[in-house]
Amino acid sequence: MLVKHETGAIRTAVPAARARRRRRTARSAQSVVLSVVAFLFAFPILWMFTSAFKGTKAVVEDAFPLTWKSFVPAHPTMANLARLFTDLHFGRDFVNTLIVSVAQVALTLVVATLAGYAFGRLRFRGRDVLFAATLLGAFVPVEAMVIPMYGVAKHLGLLSTYPGIFLPFAFSPFAIYLMRQSFRSLPDETFEAAKLDGAGILRTFWHVGLPGVIPALASLVLIQFINSWSNFFWPLIAMQDPAKQVAQVTMAGYADNANTPLYGEIFAASTLLTVPLVFLALGLQRYYVAGMASSGLK
Amino acid sequence: MNDTHLPSEGLGSTRPSRRTVLRALAYTGAGAAFGTSLIGCSAGSGGTGAADVAKGPGPGGYALDLGGYQGPVPRTSQMTLRVLRADTSPPVNDWYAKAFAAFHAAFPNIKIAEERVPFGSLQQKVQVYIQSGDAPDIMMGRTDLTAYYGAGKLAVPLGPYLTADFVRKQRASVVDGASVNGDLLVMPWEDGIPMVVFNLDLFAKAKVDPPAELTPRQVTSGWTVDDFLATLGRLKEGLARSGDQSLFALEASTLGNGGPGSNYGGFEGHFIRMMGDPQAAKTSDEYRTWAAVDEAGRKASGYLDSNGAIQGMRNYQKLFQDGLTPKGAVPKQFAGGQAAMGWEAIALINRYTGSPADKLKFEWGATVVPRGTTFFGCNQAEAPFVWTGSKNQAEAVALLAFLCNDKNRVGYHTVRGSVPARDDIIPSLPVYAGKAQQLGLAAAKHFVGAPKTAGWSDYSTAANSAIRNIALGADVATTLHETATKVDGLLKKYR
Numbered sequence: 001m002l003v004k005h006e007t008g009a010i011r012t013a014v015p016a017a018r019a020r021r022r023r024r025t026a027r028s029a030q031s032v033v034l035s036v037v038a039f040l041f042a043f044p045i046l047w048m049f050t051s052a053f054k055g056t057k058a059v060v061e062d063a064f065p066l067t068w069k070s071f072v073p074a075h076p077t078m079a080n081l082a083r084l085f086t087d088l089h090f091g092r093d094f095v096n097t098l099i100v101s102v103a104q105v106a107l108t109l110v111v112a113t114l115a116g117y118a119f120g121r122l123r124f125r126g127r128d129v130l131f132a133a134t135l136l137g138a139f140v141p142v143e144a145m146v147i148p149m150y151g152v153a154k155h156l157g158l159l160s161t162y163p164g165i166f167l168p169f170a171f172s173p174f175a176i177y178l179m180r181q182s183f184r185s186l187p188d189e190t191f192e193a194a195k196l197d198g199a200g201i202l203r204t205f206w207h208v209g210l211p212g213v214i215p216a217l218a219s220l221v222l223i224q225f226i227n228s229w230s231n232f233f234w235p236l237i238a239m240q241d242p243a244k245q246v247a248q249v250t251m252a253g254y255a256d257n258a259n260t261p262l263y264g265e266i267f268a269a270s271t272l273l274t275v276p277l278v279f280l281a282l283g284l285q286r287y288y289v290a291g292m293a294s295s296g297l298k
Numbered sequence: 299m300n301d302t303h304l305p306s307e308g309l310g311s312t313r314p315s316r317r318t319v320l321r322a323l324a325y326t327g328a329g330a331a332f333g334t335s336l337i338g339c340s341a342g343s344g345g346t347g348a349a350d351v352a353k354g355p356g357p358g359g360y361a362l363d364l365g366g367y368q369g370p371v372p373r374t375s376q377m378t379l380r381v382l383r384a385d386t387s388p389p390v391n392d393w394y395a396k397a398f399a400a401f402h403a404a405f406p407n408i409k410i411a412e413e414r415v416p417f418g419s420l421q422q423k424v425q426v427y428i429q430s431g432d433a434p435d436i437m438m439g440r441t442d443l444t445a446y447y448g449a450g451k452l453a454v455p456l457g458p459y460l461t462a463d464f465v466r467k468q469r470a471s472v473v474d475g476a477s478v479n480g481d482l483l484v485m486p487w488e489d490g491i492p493m494v495v496f497n498l499d500l501f502a503k504a505k506v507d508p509p510a511e512l513t514p515r516q517v518t519s520g521w522t523v524d525d526f527l528a529t530l531g532r533l534k535e536g537l538a539r540s541g542d543q544s545l546f547a548l549e550a551s552t553l554g555n556g557g558p559g560s561n562y563g564g565f566e567g568h569f570i571r572m573m574g575d576p577q578a579a580k581t582s583d584e585y586r587t588w589a590a591v592d593e594a595g596r597k598a599s600g601y602l603d604s605n606g607a608i609q610g611m612r613n614y615q616k617l618f619q620d621g622l623t624p625k626g627a628v629p630k631q632f633a634g635g636q637a638a639m640g641w642e643a644i645a646l647i648n649r650y651t652g653s654p655a656d657k658l659k660f661e662w663g664a665t666v667v668p669r670g671t672t673f674f675g676c677n678q679a680e681a682p683f684v685w686t687g688s689k690n691q692a693e694a695v696a697l698l699a700f701l702c703n704d705k706n707r708v709g710y711h712t713v714r715g716s717v718p719a720r721d722d723i724i725p726s727l728p729v730y731a732g733k734a735q736q737l738g739l740a741a742a743k744h745f746v747g748a749p750k751t752a753g754w755s756d757y758s759t760a761a762n763s764a765i766r767n768i769a770l771g772a773d774v775a776t777t778l779h780e781t782a783t784k785v786d787g788l789l790k791k792y793r
Contacts, residue, residue: 057655061634065544087388150430237426240380240413252416253385260629 045274047071052080052268056256059263080268088254090269093247096162097273100235100246101228104166108175108224109217116179116213117205121191131180138173146237153238160241165234169227175220182216183209218287225280229273247273362404364696365703366464372693378409379694380434382423383682385414389713397709401700408693421755428452428685435688436698439484441475442678442754445595448478449752449792453683455481459695464702471747472719476681478750484681485698486719488711491644491738491745492568492676494526494668498661500545500638504536509665514740517666518673523572523613526668530622533638548623549630549637558618558625558769565641566765567748567758569614572670573606576746584671588749590761591785595751596792598785602761603778610670611765611774618769625769635660641667644738648715652729664734666741675745679719717742756788 051059053076062069084090118124119131142149149168150159158164186209194204210217235246242250251269254262281288357363360371381398385391391414398410413434415423420438427433428450439447447453457465460482465473468486476484494509501508506529512520521529533547551558551565558566574588587606591598601607617623624631632640633656647664649656667675684694700706708726711718715729721739724730730739751757764781768774 060630063629065636146426147430150426150432154430154432236415236419236423240411242412242414249416250385252419253414255385255417256387263629 048267048274049271051263052271053077054264054267055079056262056264059267080264081272083265084268084272088265088269089250090247090272092243093245093250094272096244097229097246097248098276099162100165100231101225103162104169104228105221105224107166107170108172109220111170112172112175112179112220113210113213113217114205115176116181117183117209119176120180120183121186121205121209122201134176135173137171138177142233146233149234150237159238160244162244164238165231165246166228168234169231172224172227175224178216178220178223179213182213186212215287215290218284222280222284222288226277229277360696362401362700363703363705365699365706366461366467367459367696367699368461369459369692369695372405372408372696374407376407376409377690377693378411379436379690379697381410381412381436381697382420382427382434383412383414383438384417384420384680386417386714390710393710393713397701397706401697405693408690408697410697431687433685433687435690435694436682436684438680439683440678441472441484441681442748442750442758444476444483444681445478445750445752446755447483447683448481449595451686453483454686454688454691454695455483456485456684456695456698457482459692460699464699467720467722469719469721469742471675471742471745472679475679475747475750484683485702487681487702488679488714488716489719489742490676490679491717491742492565492641492667493644493647493664493734493738493741494666495632495640495642495647495650495662495664495734497632497635497638498663500537500635500660501533503540503542504533504638505539506532506536508663511663512665512737514736517737517741518669518744520666521668523569523668523670527613527616527622530617530639531620534620534622537638544636546623546631546637547639548617549632549640550624550626550628551641558766566614567761568667568674568676570602570607570610571746571748572668572672572674573610574604574674575671576749588672588674588746590749591751591753591757591789595753596786596789598757598782598789599779600782602757602782602785603775606671608775608778611768611778614765615768615771615774619771633658644735645714645716647734647738648729648732651732651734652715664737666737672746673741673744675742675747678748679716752792753785753789757785760785760788 050072054062054073055077058069058073058075062074115134119127119134153159153164153168156164158167190208190212191204194208199207230248231246232248232252236249239245239249247269251266251273254265254269256262358368360367383394394412398412402408402410421440421443424433424437424439427437439453444453457480465482465486469489472486472489473482476482476486496508498508509521509529530547537545537547570590571588573584574586575582575584576588578584578588580593583605586601586604587610590601590607592601618625623637628636631637632642633650635658650658650662666673682698684691684698688694701710704723704726707718707720707723711723711727717739718724718727724739729735760781764772764777768777
């Protein structure tokens with residue numbers, strides 16, 4: 001067609017080229033806008049990272065008026081990082097955080113998958129009422145429950161222990177809801193086939209249900225790890241032994257004699273505490289979207 | 299063996315029967331329990347009693363120098379004293395660790411479990427502990443919360459455990475701040491003395507005369523709040539003329555988290571309280587301005603929004619409206635040479651003279667805070683108290699008294715840099731030989747302190763919020779009237 005009507009072809013080629021150019025321009029503009037937005041989001045983290053290599057005095061003195069020195073260390077130093085691991089026992093506190101977070105994630109996976117499977121795939125009397133009661137917990141903030149939680153932890157002898165920090169959060173209404181939705185999204189036929197083959201509840205759960213919700217499990221790992229990793233209030237209340245306190249609480253106490261924060265050390269600690277989250281998020285990001293989509297929460 | 303056994307066997311009536319042995323054991327046990335309980339009662343500290351420790355080498359016969367302690371000898375039964383305090387610098391943490399180790403070495407049965415929380419979370423944790431009924435034996439509190447501790451019967455009166463001489467040694471204003479109705483409820487620990495520091499280089503740059511140099515005898519005739527504001531105005535103009543737009547006349551408040559509305563007790567409340575007078579008639583506007591709540595501590599209307607308070611907050615608002623100080627929190631502007639004046643605690647000033655790392659890179663001076671109707675200072679400082687629910691009250695007070703003996707006080711203030719609550723150990727701290735420090739100490743003797751009210755915590759939280767709005771331009775009178783009404787509601791629970 002284009003060969004037969006050359007002039008016409010030229011006439012259609014021009015708008016096509018124009019459309020391509022327009023698309024290219026739109027894509028470029030989109031890239032610029034997205035880059036700007038991404039930079040705005042990343043900026044505080046980048047600033048934290050660069051400030052980790054500045055002494056507290058430099059952080060304070062360079063903060064105002066804003067110059068390039070406010071963002072980039074004029075005299076980079078590793079002293080903050082070194083002090084974290086000498087005077088401030090950051091290594092010990094970091095390990096405490098890791099223990100608590102890993103334990104919380106592992107326990108939540110067990111509780112949420114079993115409960116989610118029961119609510120999503122099994123039929124039993126009072127299921128919906130029980131599920132609604134489970135969800136109620138999601139609407140009460142921790143701050144409102146802290147006094148009774150403290151009392152329960154004390155009576156169970158859990159104060160100043162690692163389980164005392166992660167156990168109350170292993171039962172997560174959100175996690176149960178996420179897993180219930182994921183199990184419900186699986187095709188009924190596979191469960192019926194398993195039943196016909198004579199598989200019991202546990203075998204069906206393990207061999208049919210669980211493999212189908214791997215993306216949701218990955219999402220749950222990420223969400224729970226972030227929640228646990230950034231938990232401040234409950235460890236502040238429930239942990240009385242400085243040797244077992246999590247880094248998120250201890251770093252808030254980095255201060256000099258006049259109670260002025262040690263900004264350099266705090267930025268260095270914050271940077272180190274961000275590293276596991278970044279790696280975990282990078283490793284699980286492709287599952288995260290799939291997991292949320294399969295649960296209908298997207 | 300048999301020989302010695304035989305005669306007794308022959309004396310059938312004297313051989314104790316099984317019943318007699320059991321009865322004797324029962325009597326012995328009951329007697330011991332009774333005696334032990336008596337010892338426990340006499341110790342006045344509840345819990346299981348035990349025999350006293352042997353008289354030791356410390357003053358008063360205690361095993362250690364317990365300073366001004368005169369209570370019962372610490373018991374020998376196993377116990378753990380829980381201590382809650384704010385985390386601070388490693389040298390201060392080390393000081394605590396060593397002091398606790400020394401106490402434990404002298405009283406091996408007493409274990410000390412120390413808990414540290416971030417400075418900003420301390421009061422929150424104290425509240426949770428108290429409400430849960432499971433608080434540490436000793437908690438670091440604040441003198442401005444003494445009335446709250448008293449109203450809630452949270453703090454053990456320390457007077458009976460301490461010698462009159464020890465209490466007499468403490469600065470009167472600190473003891474006053476630490477007491478309610480004559481009961482010493484928190485241990486005098488340190489003092490908070492505010493001063494104004496100034497950068498002589500920036501004054502010269504702005505071509506403004508610095509504040510007149512005062513001798514310790516002249517502290518009450520320093521500048522007024524009007525002089526202060528006028529100086530700030532001249533500084534602003536002069537600095538602007540110099541072409542450097544990044545400089546401020548007054549640094550953002552460093553007494554607290556910084557920024558408007560962050561520290562009513564330590565900084566912002568001064569602007570209100572200095573316009574009042576505790577000596578004036580109780581129906582007068584001056585008295586109401588100083589008191590901020592009525593005598594019973596239950597009503598703020600007519601007090602927090604008195605004419606004097608409104609004028610005080612207008613002075614404060616001027617700082618922001620006229621661009622004399624930043625509207626946000628900017629840390630350490632004075633030390634960084636970016637503000638000509640700073641309103642700072644003497645502990646910070648000590649660092650300028652005592653720590654080579656913190657030495658200022660410019661010529662500087664210090665003077666007293668400005669006065670309004672009265673020369674208002676500050677009686678807000680950290681101070682520990684013993685929880686009334688503690689089963690080891692006497693031992694807890696003994697530990698506090700040990701931390702407050704002469705040697706420990708000198709050691710503490712050397713690493714902490716804060717002002718001692720007593721003057722007699724000042725000569726042992728070289729930093730207080732400085733001209734600025736001498737002036738501050740002299741001023742502290744003349745300061746009018748803040749009133750004490752059970753609702754201070756509610757009141758200051760509401761006031762901080764109002765102050766932030768005022769700094770950002772809200773109408774002063776309206777904001778204070780609204781806040782006073784709000785505080786009235788909050789104080790209802792104390793009726």
